[in-house]
Amino acid sequence: xxxxxxxxxxxxxxxxxxxxxxxxxxxxxxxxxxxxxxxxxxxxxxxxxxxxxxxxxxxxxxxxxxxxxxxxxxxxxxxxxxxxxxxxxxxxxxxxxxxxxxxxxxxxxxxxxxxxxxxxxxxxxxxxxxxxxxxxxxxxxxxxxxxxxxxxxxxxxxxxxxxxxxxxxxxxxxxxxxxxx
Amino acid sequence: xxxxxxxxxxxxxxxxxxxxxxxxxxxxxxxxxxxxxxxxxxxxxxxxxxxxxxxxxxxxxxxxxxxxxxxxxxxxxxxxxxxxxxxxxxxxxxxxxxxxxxxxxxxxxxxxxxxxxxxxxxxxxxxxxxxxxxxxxxxxxxxxxxxxxxxxxxxxxxxxxxxxxxxxxxxxxxxxxxxx
Numbered sequence: 001x002x003x004x005x006x007x008x009x010x011x012x013x014x015x016x017x018x019x020x021x022x023x024x025x026x027x028x029x030x031x032x033x034x035x036x037x038x039x040x041x042x043x044x045x046x047x048x049x050x051x052x053x054x055x056x057x058x059x060x061x062x063x064x065x066x067x068x069x070x071x072x073x074x075x076x077x078x079x080x081x082x083x084x085x086x087x088x089x090x091x092x093x094x095x096x097x098x099x100x101x102x103x104x105x106x107x108x109x110x111x112x113x114x115x116x117x118x119x120x121x122x123x124x125x126x127x128x129x130x131x132x133x134x135x136x137x138x139x140x141x142x143x144x145x146x147x148x149x150x151x152x153x154x155x156x157x158x159x160x161x162x163x164x165x166x167x168x169x170x171x172x173x174x175x176x177x178x179x180x181x
Numbered sequence: 182x183x184x185x186x187x188x189x190x191x192x193x194x195x196x197x198x199x200x201x202x203x204x205x206x207x208x209x210x211x212x213x214x215x216x217x218x219x220x221x222x223x224x225x226x227x228x229x230x231x232x233x234x235x236x237x238x239x240x241x242x243x244x245x246x247x248x249x250x251x252x253x254x255x256x257x258x259x260x261x262x263x264x265x266x267x268x269x270x271x272x273x274x275x276x277x278x279x280x281x282x283x284x285x286x287x288x289x290x291x292x293x294x295x296x297x298x299x300x301x302x303x304x305x306x307x308x309x310x311x312x313x314x315x316x317x318x319x320x321x322x323x324x325x326x327x328x329x330x331x332x333x334x335x336x337x338x339x340x341x342x343x344x345x346x347x348x349x350x351x352x353x354x355x356x357x358x359x360x361x
């Protein structure tokens with residue numbers, strides 16, 4: 001169903017619930033994977049996705065339609081994931097950019113990860129990226145998101161995003177190769 | 182050109198190595214049926230935690246005001262305020278002279294007053310007799326003990342100090358003695 005129709009349903013008192021169910025059916029998996037790649041394990045991703053959906057449920061009245069629905073949803077999911085990481089890192093007393101030290105352990109401990117050694121090394125390399133580069137890398141590399149859409153979500157210019165992805169990809173490859181040697 | 186083709190071209194230029202890795206499974210899984218059950222789980226959470234979504238449509242001010250007027254609590258408050266205002270108006274309104282009631286007259290009829298005064302005239306001095314309400318004004322007041330009877334006119338008892346002397350002059354000695 002097109003976003004315009006979902007929004008129309010969500011704006012109707014009678015059809016709100018139907019609209020919300022359509023929205024979940026259409027976007028929950030994409031939002032889940034975006035969140036999962038940021039927080040690493042399934043349990044955390046599930047918590048964050050639920051919080052994201054509740055924020056959407058409560059806040060859809062504030063969606064003015066200036067951006068695409070999809071952009072608005074991704075922004076909420078990304079912010080929710082970052083907030084979750086920040087609070088988790090505060091509890092565990094380490095910085096967000098220090099995530100790489102813990103990402104590999106978290107990934108190995110996740111019972112819903114069965115990647116091989118190569119995948120584990122790749123995730124460790126991605127985890128070493130600074131927070132914003134990591135988000136850009138995930139959205140581009142895994143979600144294959146066009147830069148124009150990403151610009152709407154991250155409030156950053158297309159040129160800056162292209163440069164950010166370029167640097168991120170180079171760093172990931174370098175970190176991967178370094179871990180092999 | 183699709184997003185994937187775009188990305189593949191871009192990665193070819195930046196890192197062919199990452200392009201190769203991208204073709205492999207990333208190893209992340211979800212529990213079986215997770216996405217199928219997610220909607221029901223979330224709706225259950227929304228119901229359990231009593232999560233409310235804010236109203237979608239903005240109410241017009243008139244509609245909003247009418248809606249607030251139809252709330253039972255507000256209606257009861259308004260009714261109570263009206264009763265209080267009416268009560269206050271009733272008890273506090275200034276009374277006119279015609280509405281003022283002589284408390285004596287509420288208890289006694291004009292005949293009773295007259296009879297009492299005549300029987301005990303020696304207990305009154307001339308000023309007190311002059312201060313007594315006249316028979317007409319007493320008769321005008323509604324009494325609790327005697328219904329009004331307009332046909333039965335009584336002699337007036339309008340004794341002023343200056344009227345007392347001629348009245349006494351007119352009375353015979355016998356009448357005066359009987360009176361005393």
